[in-house]
Amino acid sequence: ALLKLMNSISTDIEGDAFGKIYEYFLGNFAMSEGQKGGEFFTPTSIVKLIVEIIEPFHGKILDPACGSGGMFVQSARFVENHKKNPSTELSIYGQEKVGETVRLCKMNLAVHGLSGDIRESNTYYEDLHKAVNQFEFVMANPPFNVNSVDKSKLKDDINRFPYGMPSVDNANYLWIEIFYSSLNEKGRAGFVMANSASDARSSEATIRQKLIEDRVIDVMVSVSSNFFYTVTLPCTLWFLDKGKRTTNRKDKVLFIDARHIYKQIDRAHREFTDQQIEFLANIVRLYRGEEIENNRGSAEMMAEKFPNGCYVDVPGLCKVATMDEIRGQGYSLNPGRYVGVTEKEKESFDFKERLEELNTELELLNSEAHELEAKIGNNIALLLNTIDTIE
Template identity: 50%
Template sequence: MDNLSQFEADLWAAADNLRANSKLTSSDYFMPVLGIIFLRHAENRFNAATQQIAVDQASGRMPKRQILPADYIRRRALFLPEEARFDTIMAKAKTDQADLPTLVTNAMNAIEADFEPLLNVLPKDYGIFESDVLESLMRLFNSEQIKRATGDIFGRIYEYFLAKFSIQKAHDNGEFFTPSSLVQLIVNVIEPDHGTIFDPACGSGGMFVQTSHFIEHEGGDTTKKVVFYGQEKNRDTIRIAKMNLAVHGLEGKIKEAITYYQDEHNLGPMEALEPGSCDFVMANPPFNVDLVDAEKIKTDARLPFGLPGVNKDKRVSNGNYLWISYFYSYLNEKGRAGFVMSSQASSAGNDEKIVRQKLVETGAVDVMISIKGGFFYTRTVPCELWHFDRAKPTERQDQVLMLDARSIGQLMKGSRKVYEFTSEQMRNLTAIVWLYRGQKDRFLGLVHDYFKSHIAACAALPEKITTFEIALADVDAPFGSVGKKVLTTTGLDAEKVQAFTDTLAELQNARTAFDTDAKALISNLATFEKEIGNNPLATNEQQHLARKAFDPIAAQTKGLIKQVDLLYKLASRAAANAADLTEAEAVAKAYNRRATGKLIKQLDETRRKTVEQLKYATYFHRQIVWLQDRFPQAEIQPVPGLVKVVTRKEIETADWSLTPGRYVGVAPSEVDEDFDFEQTITEIHEELAGLNAEALELAALIQKNLEELGV
């Protein structure tokens, strides 16, 4: 689906507008909305599986027999009884004038009756809706575009709504949702591709979903590779998690439990120094909890390093190191763990430092990554991603990769507060981990992929430049008409005439320079593609030569961006200057302001697309430069402000601190070439407009309240 981000935003805006026009709060609204998304997606998957079953039977891959619900499960879909199908519900509501909230509730009951993992999970409180509001909501998710949406797209939409509800703190202070950037980075580091996967604080199940994406990206089948186990203390959050898994065609064994006191799946060790049963453990636990009863857990086998500190009330002073100990103890002899943790924990003192020292001495601490504040939707504190590997090779037993990613990340589209990693930032950080593990071939493979994307982006440039040139040529006629009239019309304002003719001359000069530079760029791009396009670029040396060959072309491309913007500004100014001259009737008859305005608007649109493509043509080159400048030999090395591999001795000298910033130093200041000034200004204007509208609404409400009070 093209422009998915905008589509998500439009869906949210429409759904949130429905809420705003009802008596419902976000807390009332969010579970039913997620249920509607689930219902629509379930039918999409059901229809796709039905078609696949028909194809399989026709080809002989499946015997022609009665279709069973298990046939749908094998195809990652739920068998939907007739009354649970979205289209059936909409048809009944239209023709039978049936009560829509009742129809939807009956659908949820029917699905639960046929699929035990969802029993008592799906929302059924649709009676809170007025029928017309619910109908509008369902129509929103019944467009042809939605009906054609695949599983990945629906998963994205579901996650987007979870994130937006998290921002609104619609449930449990928004803590049920871990930003996908952080989850994906954890998954990339520990690579959970087999066996038992456990999240003891599973929230909405994001760790499981990202694991599935990782496995399928590698060509595997999640249902055959892994088994998901989860624990979560909040019953409603468990419902969100099970729906999240189901909307992605997944299942998980999730139980209600307080992990401090319970091991409901019996995955932990029986004795303190024994390993657990998990191949992978992932979590985003609650930070800095200080109410855990020490008496209940003092003999817990999941605390092999002892309690991290107990206060006078016999409570654990801070629960962070309980979680850290749990994550370690649940792992089997070859297990890996990745989790989010408060940045305070990596350098905490007293009894927590003793636990941390013992943990480092096991050799299992593998990768530490610092993340700047702002990645969470409901809290702005910085955090760190910890990673354990109980099967580290001998040569890395006393080493830890310290990676400070606090300078990396960008504001999420449409937000001035929440950060995320771009796909390429995520891949670059992962590539550093590869180098640390000696996987040079994967690093070179990533650079090679960047070259392929880079060449494809460059190949689209000539068409965009030509389109812009055509749009620019379209304004010649109206400007030419004004120019001729100026020469034959008396009594015009001399200063206005001079302004128009000067701008026109400047526009012509800029255009001549642009034509020359654009032809040179297109020619150089063609030469580069011819010389590099078929080159395997398999070695580090070949990749460096290719990058250096493009360096001057990248400079040309950046220069052309400025020229495109300048041409548009000059054309706009010329249009304004021409409009100033229409005070004279003769000029007014020769100059169609409305038609020229449309041409300028079209020119702006082609300018925007051309500039986007020019930036895109250098985008992957910048990723290559970023990696090669920091790791020129395609080997791990210290990079100030970013990364360093430290030894156990260095950690001991630093008071057993695991804070990356303590080791990597300070990076030299750099210019952010990815900063988009125009987009930032647009976002600021949009936010200001929203705040102004909200202020007007509040002022009107205050005025109304005062009038009701007789003030």
């Protein structure tokens, strides 16, 4: 329906305006479709923040769960904002499971004057772009907590899944390994992930520990609830950087708690303003030793939190944790474990926030329960087989 609607719009409209019209319809269509719409559309302010933090100035970009292509469009806009031509600076590659969504993505690129190699495929089982170690940038909003992935088809692919298979029936860490393995030696990745992945236990915790000890986790940002059309729960943005291994950030991870930073659009939805996006990205720039930007009005916020123009830990907002601190927290990547709270927050109690924390904890416990149930079932089956053999 959306494709037919866009085809009916006059082609006399200039390219950039036509592209913005297409984005507007995509966003509204996704909102009206709810769960189904969220499968192909990531809220623009989330995408903008990911792009501002990974800084795709030049190189090959991969989104292995590309939906309608929002990550590509915002990356191109980032390049334009820095006075370069995205058509010459960026090479775009994507994979998407749903054929109709592939067409949405290709049209989204076309109306923005972009081209890319977008293919229909199931990324769990197919690597059509031969992505291992190839990309400067990986961005994605993969489906959360997918079960029933046939891991027997994946377990021997040690190039794509170098940390092995998680034993739980949950694909979150399969995605994380795909993103990691697709990066070249200097590559950066930014992606959306379920909160539960930051503290997931058992085999997932082992994979997370290896990622941390391999010095590729760079930044973690917790995001408030109600940013997405599919779920109301909060999420976490993960940022990997293989290039940090040769910097003074090698043994550090920046944690940002952005759960209190948002603009309320309506009763059910929130977003980041451009000013807030610039502010959060500037925290990362200070941490990396880069020059901050002030094109979106974040100067006042920066002066309040970082008056000396240098990075400092700010209780309730950001904290640079050392490897020893992360080990001491059992390799948790939950920003709330490190950032703490402001004095004002200590005096108040946010019932909704506490409920969300309890829900995340329940997800973890349910995941553990399913894993234990599977182990018990396997052990009983082995025991019965042994008894049959003895008899």
